[in-house]
């Protein structure tokens with residue numbers, strides 16, 4: 543079995559580390575720039591916490607799970623050899639791992655937040671590699687972790703990454719802002735949660751376009767206008783509401799009466 547070293551102590555390292563352990567991979571240790579974080583993750587995972595300077599020589603496969611902007615620096619500090627060096631970033635090119643001869647990407651297409659270790663079996667893992675050797679190794683790890691392994695080029699990953707940001711991050715930000723609005727008016731913000739959870743399930747069941755409801759979809763311009771009138775205290779949110787309403791009105795064949803200019 544190929545040995546794996548994990549570099550990084552953040553969210554991705556936490557979830558990937560636990561998933562690798564569960565899958566029975568030979569995780570030989572974890573390292574990072576902050577000794578305290580390394581010790582904490584090592585204890586949680588039940589594997590050795592290593593000094594960065596000693597660590598990379600210890601594995602056949604090195605998984606760099608650090609912030610996107612730090613990947614290139616970390617990769618540069620790993621001695622060049624036969625190890626397959628992998629990063630976990632959807633937004634980053636394989637070239638960030640130069641000058642290593644065998645480079646690969648292992649990108650979990652999911653929000654990895656604090657909490658219980660996540661089961662990655664049902665989560666899409668996107669892979670890419672620059673050599674057949676690296677491809678075989680990264681696919682081996684990915685298939686041990688997930689039943690949904692997909693290979694995508696960097697250009698394709700950028701598109702998927704932008705799409706994921708759009709449909710995962712934006713709704714959550716809007717949820718947070720909507721809940722703030724309710725709290726500001728002494729209304730329990732959790733009142734929105736059952737519908738929010740049901741929305742994703744509905745989209746999975748019947749498709750996003752079919753699942754979409756609301757005044758803009760119906761073309762109820764009077765209701766859209768009333769909502770805009772309630773948002774005058776928050777011009778930024780009001781502008782977002784107007785722009786998104788216009789997009790929906792047009793998508794469903796209604797006139798938008800210039801709400802994009804609000």
Ligand SMILES: NC(=O)c1ccc[n+]([C@@H]2O[C@H](COP(=O)([O-])OP(=O)(O)OC[C@H]3O[C@@H](n4cnc5c(N)ncnc54)[C@H](OP(=O)(O)O)[C@@H]3O)[C@@H](O)[C@H]2O)c1
Nearest residue numbers: 550551552553554576579607608609610612630631653654
């Ligand atoms: N979280 C997600 O939802 C998610 C999903 C898929 C892929 N990813 C990818 O996973 C990677 C890690 O993301 P994350 O969410 O785990 O981030 P994170 O929780 O913020 O952790 C970042 C890690 O990078 C380390 N780091 C930051 N700057 C560094 C530097 N200059 N040198 C060395 N280490 C440095 C941090 O070290 P310290 O402990 O010292 O701060 C920490 O261990 C990223 O490439 C990200 O795109 C994340």
